Amino acid sequence: MIEEFVGETWHRFITKHADRHYPEALVALDDVRHTAGIFFRALGGEASLRVENATDSEVNSRRSLVERIAGIGNKTQYAWRDEDTLRLPESIALFPSKQLNIDLYLWLTAISVVSTEGGDWISRNQYRTKKTLEIWPGLKPRYQQLVTAHLTQRPKLTDLSKGEAQQEKTVQSALLNSTQEYVLEYAKRPPYPVCLWLHPSPPKIEFNQKSPPKDPDHPENVEAKKEQSKQQKRKKANREDVPDGKSGLMSFRLESLWSWAEYSKVDRTSTEDDDDDVVKTAEDMDSITIGQDGETTASKVKLDLDLPSSSYDDIVLGEGIPIDEWDYKTQRLQKAHCRLIPMLSRDAIETTLPARLNKQARRIRRQFEVLRPQRHWVNRQNEGTELDLESYVNFLSDRKHGHVQTDMPVYKDLQNQSRDLSCLLLADLSLSTDAYINNDSRVVDVIRDTLFLFSEALNVTGDRFALHGFSSRNRNHVRFYDIKPFDEQYTDISRGHINAIRPGYYTRMGAAIRHASQLLDKQATSQKLLLILTDGKPNDLDKYEGRYGLEDTRQAIIEAERMGLQPFCVTIDEKAEDYLPYLFGKNAYLFVKNIAALPAKLPQLYLRLTQ
Known part of the structure; x- marks a missing residue:
């Protein structure tokens, strides 16, 4: 001590x-x-x-x-x-x-x-x-x-x-004096760091791998996003090939020469002990080296599982739709670079609204009753069910003074005043939605309740609306789910498709937004609202990660606005402030801090955007 x-x-x-x-x-x-x-x-x-x-x-x-x-x-x-x-x-x-x-x-x-x-x-x-x-x-x-x-x-x-x-x-x-040129003659030791200047030699990410990362084709090869400890400080890293386990220093005690032991081939160059404090270990390391062997940890554990065939996957509705993608480096639109696969959930069964949502749904329906199309008297009509007394008195007065107008409208009629609006809600169903927000609910469960209440609200107003979900596995496999298309009524079948949504893969947002924009653009309404519900930034297996994905998504939003659509993003990503203003503009997105409140907030947001 x-x-x-x-x-x-x-x-x-x-x-x-x-x-x-x-x-x-x-x-x-x-x-x-x-x-x-x-x-x-x-x-x-x-x-x-x-x-x-x-x-x-x-x-x-x-x-x-x-x-x-x-x-x-x-x-x-x-x-x-x-x-x-x-x-x-x-x-x-x-x-x-x-x-x-x-x-x-x-x-x-x-x-x-x-x-x-x-x-x-x-x-x-x-x-x-x-x-x-x-x-x-x-x-x-x-x-x-x-x-x-x-x-x-x-x-x-x-x-x-x-x-x-x-x-x-x-x-x-x-x-x-920054205007005069100086030549630095290097001595035995480099100079003391200059805090006012940028890095002398910025680190570069180098790839030294014999084969590219494999594209996981099954959910079991993709690890779900879980709440984990994160290192506080970024570390310098490089990539190397995975050791073959055949080389290295072998040490032993001399007394082991006089003993007999069973040999077991174990690669001690890596460890997968869950009890190790790997985050603390990473904090103590100056540089971290990672290796790519083309395999996942899960594939080493699941040795004897019978993997489900593609017949158990969701129903594919077509051969795929070619979708363009923006390459910001070349500043051009790559024609038919992606393939979007329309899909329908195989597990969808007709169902009613879940009982836990009945009370909240009744309250939202009452709020949206004010937007229901109602019958109103319309004056100054050429034809109608009753006389418009004010117009008729004006007609008689004009005729008495010699001003005769034979086509003067003197009737009023009871007509429906309908809302000229359509809305498409595009939900992010990527693998990250499988994360738990508390002991009982996952993100995808909150999204499911949100779709239920949103549909109940819009069904009252009579507005045309559609619900779709998306995820991706690479540029040739962008899954686009038809939960409730525009031309279908909101029924127990639609509720069944909402109830059947589940986490998918990654988030190739640009392709999904482009296809959703095309569907919404076909609607013959004056106002067209594109709502995007997501829990994170665009990403996918290939180069879509990082700036490439952000630039493509931004270009897709710009294309939607040129069509006359109104894109708006609702997110639960805590880092949304870093990238959503660039994608949607500072007034075209909403960050919902309390995820559990999302089902109630989205209908209210719709009310504010459309009134």
Whole structure:
């Protein structure tokens, strides 16, 4: 106990004296993530880029004796950007002023907008700094304050060797004057990190695999989304081939030579022990290497199961419909790039509304009664069941004064005032909807109740509506479920199809939206509402993950708006604020924080959108 106490006390003491940070002025990325994203886009950055945490990078520059004793100063987090993300430090506490730390976040965001290729680390960052100050001169005062504060933290030239001192002098000169070109002569050790510049050599994801990942064709090969512990800090990673288990260091005790034991072939290069604290282990690792062997863990466990044949799958309604897809890199629409498969649930059985929803359904029906088409008297008609007295008196008065109009409408008629509106609700039925929100319900159960109550509400109004669901397995297998088409009445058959929905695969949203838009566009109504219900961002097995999927979905929304449709997204994804404003616009989506409240909220939203 005494040894532990002394060790902890010494660790706190030496770390406090070696650490150059200011915890009281710390600014976390989560505090400025939204602001940084807006600032990045306002300066002309790509709107689809996400703001994420940077990874730790090794620092091989000279450290002080105290830092070496404390074991700190050998890692830092540089800012950098790639095709999909802008990566900023997880937190910044470099300066004693909190405002200066915030300004550093904004400065790193600003210089990341300027792109450059070629040249060494110092020339690239000099160019970014120069162009940033030329385009946005209002940032110059902030930059000067950051440079002044940073120079006081950099090593003194007298504490460095001759080569390192010359190197440090070049870096400081480049910080003070970004217009003059400097050549960095590398010394024995690299220079101290420059927090005002981007990463010297941003990490790249490298694939070193003999065969591409296999496309799982069955649900048993796809792991459901479960609530798991997540690492707090992003890690540098690379890919390698899975070890064959035939090489490595073999160790044994000499006394084992005089014993007899049974040999069992076990690959000790990997472990699948559920009791291992793998998240804690990952936190302690500097770099994580993963291997792709084309197999899943589940396939190693399920050895003797009889897998269901395709005859047990849902009913396929056709050979498939070719659907276009947008490639943002080439800025063109790839014709017939995807194939959409219309499907019908095989397990659908006629059913009534679940008893647990009866009370809530009655309340919603009463609210929507006001929208039911009712009979009203329409005046000034050429034909009708009764005289329009006001029009008739005006007719007699005009005739008495010599103004005769033989075609003057003098009748009134009792007519129905119908709503000229159609709505298509497109529900995301991807595998993530199989996750539980509490001990009793999954996301897909909430979506099912939402479809029930939404249909009960619209059935009262008489509005034309359709319900469809979708999931995907790749670009050639986008499943599109006909739950209730426009030309079918809402009956117990429709309720049976709602009751039969189940989680599918992935979320190729662009193809589903394009087909749904075509179905809605055929309706002969003046107002056409496309409601999209989802629990996450677009993704699929292939390159649809990341920015590619976001750009394709956004293009599909733009195409729907050009048709005169009104797209609106309802989501339960907590990270929706990062990408939905870019996809739908800031006023065309709704985040429902309490998932259990979704069934009641959606009809109310429809009421607000259509009144």
